[in-house]
Amino acid sequence: MNRRIKEKYLKVFVPLGLGLIFILLIWIGYKLIFNHKLSFLEKVDKSVYAEINYDAIYGIHLNFKGSINLSSDYHDVELVLANGNDEVVLPVKITQKDDEINFVTSNFINKGINLEYLPIGTYYLLIKASVLDNGKDITRYFSVSNKTDYDDLVYYTLSKDGKNNRIDIEWNTYDECPTLRFTVKEEKLPDDVYDVTIDPGHGGIDVGAIGSLDGIEYHESNLNLKVSLALKKILEERGYKVAITRTEDENIEIYDSGGSAVLANETKSKFNFAIHHNSFDYQTDELNGLEVYVASDIEFDFANLLIENILSETGTQISPKEIYQTAPGIYQRYFSEDDILEDEVQPSNKTTSMIYYYNIRELGGISTHSTNDGRYKDINGYPANPYNKANVTTEPYLLELGYVNNENNLRNIIGNEDKYALGIANALKKYLETEY
Ligand SMILES: [Zn+2]
CATH class of the missing domain: 3.40.630.40 (Zn-dependent exopeptidases)
Known part of the structure; x- marks a missing residue:
């Protein structure tokens, strides 16, 4: 190989090869993290979804109302934000009648889920309930579907030590399963947002x-x-x-x-x-x-x-x-x-x-x-x-x-x-x- 061609190889193919390897690594990393994040959703029971028919943010609080059809054998019903590793248990009032469970985070518009205290991370809103199965208590998770007149919500926390969190509350579908995802991350307050x-x-x-x-x-x-x-x-x-x-x-x-x-x-x-x-x-x-x-x-x-x-x-x-x-x-x-x-x-x-x-x-x-x-x-x-x-x-x-x-x-x-x-x-x- 003559010197000129060798130089050409070095100048063109080496950076190109490194670039491709870099992109591949990013892709593998993304797949690993992304799939890991969502794999727990595969365990969500897809036989029935809860329906959210009211959601509103008033001041620093978010409230939901909704229902799910579950047999009265289910007990210890909770509303949680989960991501497979962590679980934030949310306030909820449950009324169980026949095979329908109704839930509301609070009857007061200025109580319910305090958005100021949600930890950084990505979570899915799920109904958690236990039921007796072959003599053993097992826990099942159910996702939620959107029956409100509203779509995604965005909330910025109050300024604290010059910092703010942005919370994106988004309706998505994962593997034909309706989901409500909370993404909490630190983000600078936009110019048009005040406390x-x-x-x-x-x-x-x-x-x-x-x-x-x-x-x-x-x-x-x-x-x-x-x-x-x-x-x-x-x-x-x-x-x-x-x-x-x-x-x-x-x-x-x-x-x-x-x-x-x-x-x-x-x-x-x-x-x-x-x-x-x-x-x-x-x-x-x-x-x-x-x-x-x-x-x-x-x-x-x-x-x-x-x-x-x-x-x-x-x-x-x-x-x-x-x-x-x-x-x-x-x-x-x-x-x-x-x-x-x-x-x-x-x-x-x-x-x-x-x-x-x-x-x-x-x-x-x-x-x-x-x-x-x-x-x-x-x-x-x-x-x-x-x-x-x-x-x-x-x-x-x-x-x-x-x-x-x-x-x-x-x-x-x-x-x-x-x-x-x-x-x-x-x-x-x-x-x-x-x-x-
Ligand atoms: Zn006056």
Whole structure:
């Protein structure tokens, strides 16, 4: 072989050969890992699948409802995330009737599967159940099929030490077996994804409630903004990415992009705090104190922490107001029969089990029964809530921090906006420290 040809061989065929070997190794490695990951699915019982007919992410929690046809001989039914090596047992409530098992992760929309605590990895959602077989208890796994109106879901965990996890929840088919796969991996938060949204109520021509102290007039819109900006600052110092509906005294939108009923979901925020101050009607009793308005069907853990921490930071009290009150300091105002009869569009799609305030009801999508499907556009100009049918939404709270026409309340609020903000921020911190 002459020198020229030898050089040509070295330059062309050696790198080509190495390249091919490299590709082959990658392929073998991929096959080994991929097949290993899925081989356990071959053991899944394919005679019957569970059907998931509801799935929704509300705040930091995911909830499922579904059923599976299994004989009543099955016992110890569990819902698990499994990958052949590890198993995460999920909360589930089981009702077994004849040959049907119904399951729900929680009856509360803000409980269920806490997505903040899922470990990194790839998992499949399976039903695990035991049955007696030839005198021996054996465990069987069943996969789940999608009977919801929704497809894949994506969730980003709250920022923690500058890090976030991305969770992809995807419907797939493996070997003709319907599966729901969870992939949890660390990933930088995209620019348009936030942790928390703050909505300082009112603004611009809408000043909200009015109070006065020592001859000075105070507008609710400004007090709301002061608390909101202080809260934004504290949360950002604690590492959260915070969106806000306004940063100055300006008119606000509701259903348009950036609006009070939209921004939290546009930014995929896990929590929305609507900050307000109240006023009472002089015709009725004088009122004072804190009122936390919440969605229906929720557990009050976080609402109670908000009350506890705002009270301890500011020295204010909970409101004595009884109407709409469901627990001390916690309020759920529902549509009344009259509200429904007076709805601008008839037949109304509202019911008495739906929350009255749009900044709670509309922000939770299907979880809180959003009603604005665009039916009011020709009447009051409000476009449809773009998240009217959303099953991935924020968890909203509406805080009425005090009564601006109660002199004691107003004295406690003016100059103490930072303390109210600290109370809210500390409540969030404590809520996230506990694995609810
Ligand atoms: Zn207000």
